[in-house]
Amino acid sequence: MSERESPPVGAERSVRVVETRGLTRTYQSGPETIEALVDVDFHVERGEFVAVVGPSGSGKTTFLNLLGLLDRPTAGELYITGEDATALGERERTRARKRFIGFVFQQFYLIPTLTAQENVEVPRLLDRDAETPKRAAALLTQFGMGDRLDHRPDELSGGQKQRVAIARSLINEPRLVLADEPTGNLDRTTSRRILEEFQRICTEGVAVVAVTHDELVEEYVDRTVEIVDGELTA
Amino acid sequence: MNPIYERFPWLLMARRNVSRTPVRSALAALGIVIGVLAIASLGVFGTTLQYSVTQNLGGIGNDVTVSPATDHGVQYLTDRDVREVRRAVSTDVVVPVEQGRGTVTYGRSQTIAPLYGIDRPGGIFTAADGRIPTPLRSGVLVGSSLADRLGVRAGNSITVNGKTYRVKAVLEQQSGISAVNANGGLVVPPAAVGQQGYDQIVVRASSARTANRSAMAIKARLNRRQTRVSVFEFSSITKQISNVFDVVNYFLVGIGSISLVVAGVSILNVMLMSAVERRQEIGVLRAVGYQKRDVLVVMLTEAVLLGVGGGVVGVVFSAAAGLVINQVILGDPTFTFAPTNLGFFAAAFAFAFVTSLLSGLYPAWKAANRDPVEALRS
Numbered sequence: 001m002s003e004r005e006s007p008p009v010g011a012e013r014s015v016r017v018v019e020t021r022g023l024t025r026t027y028q029s030g031p032e033t034i035e036a037l038v039d040v041d042f043h044v045e046r047g048e049f050v051a052v053v054g055p056s057g058s059g060k061t062t063f064l065n066l067l068g069l070l071d072r073p074t075a076g077e078l079y080i081t082g083e084d085a086t087a088l089g090e091r092e093r094t095r096a097r098k099r100f101i102g103f104v105f106q107q108f109y110l111i112p113t114l115t116a117q118e119n120v121e122v123p124r125l126l127d128r129d130a131e132t133p134k135r136a137a138a139l140l141t142q143f144g145m146g147d148r149l150d151h152r153p154d155e156l157s158g159g160q161k162q163r164v165a166i167a168r169s170l171i172n173e174p175r176l177v178l179a180d181e182p183t184g185n186l187d188r189t190t191s192r193r194i195l196e197e198f199q200r201i202c203t204e205g206v207a208v209v210a211v212t213h214d215e216l217v218e219e220y221v222d223r224t225v226e227i228v229d230g231e232l233t234a
Numbered sequence: 235m236n237p238i239y240e241r242f243p244w245l246l247m248a249r250r251n252v253s254r255t256p257v258r259s260a261l262a263a264l265g266i267v268i269g270v271l272a273i274a275s276l277g278v279f280g281t282t283l284q285y286s287v288t289q290n291l292g293g294i295g296n297d298v299t300v301s302p303a304t305d306h307g308v309q310y311l312t313d314r315d316v317r318e319v320r321r322a323v324s325t326d327v328v329v330p331v332e333q334g335r336g337t338v339t340y341g342r343s344q345t346i347a348p349l350y351g352i353d354r355p356g357g358i359f360t361a362a363d364g365r366i367p368t369p370l371r372s373g374v375l376v377g378s379s380l381a382d383r384l385g386v387r388a389g390n391s392i393t394v395n396g397k398t399y400r401v402k403a404v405l406e407q408q409s410g411i412s413a414v415n416a417n418g419g420l421v422v423p424p425a426a427v428g429q430q431g432y433d434q435i436v437v438r439a440s441s442a443r444t445a446n447r448s449a450m451a452i453k454a455r456l457n458r459r460q461t462r463v464s465v466f467e468f469s470s471i472t473k474q475i476s477n478v479f480d481v482v483n484y485f486l487v488g489i490g491s492i493s494l495v496v497a498g499v500s501i502l503n504v505m506l507m508s509a510v511e512r513r514q515e516i517g518v519l520r521a522v523g524y525q526k527r528d529v530l531v532v533m534l535t536e537a538v539l540l541g542v543g544g545g546v547v548g549v550v551f552s553a554a555a556g557l558v559i560n561q562v563i564l565g566d567p568t569f570t571f572a573p574t575n576l577g578f579f580a581a582a583f584a585f586a587f588v589t590s591l592l593s594g595l596y597p598a599w600k601a602a603n604r605d606p607v608e609a610l611r612s
Contacts, residue, residue, distance in 0.1 A: 070521060070607050091525060098523020105610070109518040113250035123522035125243045172523065 015082045017100075017175045017207040018067055019043040022076035025062050036062040038230045039076070044176065044207045049198060051218055052211045054227035060211040061180060063227060067209060068101050068178045069093040081175055098123065102169025102206075106181035108161040110153040110168075116140060116160075117149040120167045132171070139167040143197060159190035166197055170206070177201060179210040183217060195220040244528070248535035251508065252543075262497075262504040263544035266590065269494025270548025270582040271555065276490045277578030278556040278570060280483030282563050285572075287479070288472060289564075290409060295442040295469035297413040298449045300435040306461045310431030315456060315463065319435050322451040327357035327438040331414055334427040338420060339393040340384040347380055348419035349394070351427035358414060358436055359421065364388025364403030373402035375421035381405075394422060411471060413438075442469040487578070491585065497544070498589035505537050505597035516601050517609025526602040533598030534591065541590020545583045552579060 023040040026033050037059045044050055054060050065071040066078065069085060072093075077086045080100050088096060110119045118125075120136035137149055143163040153161055162182060169177050179198070183191035191214065198208050199220055210217055218224050226233050239246040252259045288295075300319055302308040316330045332351035337344060352358075355375060356366045365388075366375060374394060376386050381404040386392060390401045399422070408417050413436040437452070439445035449465045456463045509516070516529055556570035569575075 065607050068521065070610070094520070094523055094525050097521065103518070103521045105518070107514070109514055109610075111247070111250075111515055111518075113254045114247070118246070122247075122519070123524075125247065126524070126528055128240065128243060130240075168522070 015046070016043045016079070017046055017048075017081060018209075019079040019082075020067070020073075020076060021079075023063075023066060023073050023078060024075040025059075025066060025071065026074045035230050037066065037073075037227075040227075040232045042225065042232060044209060046175070046207060047202045047205045048223065049202045049208045049221045050210070051221040051224040052209060052227060053213070053218070053224055056213075058227045059230040060227050062230075063232075064178050064180055064209070064211050067176070068103060069097050098172055100175045102172065102174040102177040104162070104165050104169050104177060104179040104182050106184040108153070108158075108165045108185075110161055110164055112153050115150045115152060116145060116156065116164045119153070119164055120171055122168060123171050136167065136171060139170055140164065143167055157190075158186050159193060162186060162190075162194050163197065166194070166201070170201065175207060177206055177208045179208060179212075181212055181214070182210055183212065183214045188216065191216055242535075244532045244535050245539075247532050248539055251512075251532075251536050252539050255508070258504055258507075259540060262501050263540045263547070265497030265500040266494065266541055266544025266586045267548040267551065269490070269497040269589070270545050270586050271551050272490030272493045273487055273582035273585060274490075274549060274552030274575075274578050275555040275559070276486035277483060277582070278552065278575045279559055280479065280486050281572065281574045281578070282556075282559055282569065284476065284479035284483070285569065286563050287475060291411060291472055291475070293438075294409070294411055294413075295472040296439045296445045297468040298437040298439065298445050298452070299413050299466045299468075300437065300452055300456075300463045301433070301466070302431075303457075303461045303464050305464075308462050310429070310433065311435060311463065312431050316432065316435060318456050319437065319452055322455040323437055323439075323448040326440070326444070326448055327436075329354060329357045329414075329436045329438070330432040331434050331436060332424050332427040332429050332431075333433040334429055336395040336420070336422075336426075338380070338384070340386050340390065343384050345380075345383070347377075348416075349427050350414055350416055350419060350421045351424035351429070352414075352421050353424055355421045358438055359416065360406045361388075361403035362406040364401070366403050370402070370421065370423050372399065372423070374399040374423075374426075375403045375405055375416070376401055377405050377416040377419050377421075378407040379417045380419060394420060394426060397426070399426075411468070413468065442472070445469060487581075490582075494582075494585055494589055497586075498593040501537055501540050501590050501593040502597065504540070505533065505594050506600070508536070509533065509597045509601040512601075513604065513609045516604065517606045520604075520606035521610065529602040530598045533601050534594045537590045537594020537598065538587065541586045541593075544590075545586035548586065549579050549583050552582065 020040055020042045023037060025037040026035050052060050066073055080096060085096055117136050117140060120139055121132050124132045140146060140149055145160060145163055148160060183194055186194060195217060202208055302311050320328050329352060334349045335346055336349045338347045353369050355370055356368045359366060362378060386401055388401055388403050391398050392401050405416055408415055437448055439448050446467060446469060449467050453465050519529055553570060556575060557567040560569040561567045
């Protein structure tokens with residue numbers, strides 16, 4: 001965390017996908033101030049697979065929400081691909097999420113009325129891009145779901161749903177995929193396959209940050225950081 | 235993908251969402267169907283009643299009567315007045331009428347009846363039995379109710395004021411409002427009344443508009459120097475009747491509108507439930523880069539789909555109801571598609587659209603503005 005100078009424009013490889021400096025998030029609960037996250041310095045390189053572990057209520061999800069621009073820090077700075085994203089407004093953060101970040105959730109959160117392929121298209125659905133359906137189909141095929149394009153979520157197994165969710169997180173060609181307990185609802189064999197998929201994404205240059213309780217994840221990641229009581233330890 | 239969805243991608247999501255809870259959506263849309271049906275069919279019903287009543291009045295609106303201006307001391311109209319009226323209106327039927335009373339005897343029945351001395355009654359009366367001669371010289375025409383009372387038919391002989399006449403025709407039953415109502419009386423040659431001048435002149439035009447023009451022309455010509463005549467346009471009666479029906483119609487449609495507002499409340503309810511149930515899903519949309527506005531559009535589209543779906547079905551049902559109403563009351567189902575009725579269909583549909591849009595606004599706004607972090611917390 002010592003390299004604080006900004007890299008030259010165009011030096012894509014050396015740009016950190018995401019970087020935080022002194023990131024702090026506190027909540028006001030009546031007269032009490034709850035420190036969910038305190039002074040976190042953190043960064044992820046291109047193509048890196050990082051696990052964030054820690055006990056329940058330690059601030060992992062708060063951290064993920066901040067990295068994903070869903071929440072705003074109380075103090076500290078946040079950079080996405082070298083650009084300051086700390087003070088972005090609501091609309092800009094939404095736009096930046098769309099451009100740089102993919103999300104994968106424990107409960108998959110697929111839209112039950114849409115097919116697998118349409119679910120993958122969802123983030124780009126309003127763009128009226130004729131290429132989107134092809135790209136969605138190609139992504140699903142990559143994840144071995146080529147024969148399930150027209151299946152509704154309730155016709156898919158947990159592992160299949162999570163693969164649809166991962167494909168959805170990649171449809172916008174993000175730099176960073178944030179996964180909240182991605183194996184939490186899956187059995188061990190399926191979990192391994194999902195984690196292999198994440199590894200494969202990383203070889204394509206996408207960084208993955210996974211918040212997890214699952215020790216299995218640690219076998220697959222490049223690096224594990226731990227959050228305890230809102231403080232990050234490498 | 236369907237080209238419509240390619241063009242309006244949020245429609246895909248909205249349509250699928252509507253079909254997610256089919257019974258609930260159908261019930262919400264049913265409310266709109268009932269509302270539209272209420273507005274449109276009550277509107278059509280009102281129009282039909284109005285049309286039916288004005289039909290029964292017949293061409294009464296085309297009639298103008300010219301009477302002596304008694305307020306100004308004019309007691310009767312002269313031949314000169316008749317000529318002036320003829321000149322003023324040129325194309326219309328002009329029938330001067332003398333009025334009196336007479337004792338009418340047929341067989342053993344005797345009664346006192348009004349007499350209308352008219353030279354050419356063919357212009358304003360039609361015969362139910364027999365033929366109306368022009369001019370009326372020696373015979374009489376008997377009004378329908380008097381003929382019923384006396385049992386007179388065309389061809390019989392009848393005594394009026396001691397003089398015997400042949401009944402040339404029995405007149406057709408006339409409606410309650412008419413320029414000269416001879417139902418209970420006799421139309422006789424003017425000489426039989428034996429009065430000085432005329433009591434009124436009936437002017438029958440081809441339409442209410444020309445009647446109005448004639449009335450103006452008569453007033454201008456005859457009352458130029460001094461007020462000699464008063465002119466009454468029967469179209470003023472039909473106008474008043476029309477106005478009453480318009481009010482009744484608005485009232486009926488107003489009542490129908492209440493049901494559409496209630497339907498709006500049910501859409502509001504359904505959309506609120508839907509927004510709560512899909513909290514996390516909407517959170518995901520926001521996470522993957524949907525702006526608040528995008529979520530708002532998807533949710534509003536859902537509400538409007540319910541409104542438009544219900545509206546279309548409602549209009550189809552109202553058209554069916556209109557066909558039945560018009561078949562029963564007028565015997566002419568095509569009257570359903572008269573311009574006024576098409577207006578009611580369009581208004582009911584537009585009202586359904588606006589109601590659903592307004593009902594969707596609050597739930598959509600609520601869904602769009604929920605913090606995605608909160609929404610995604612399971």
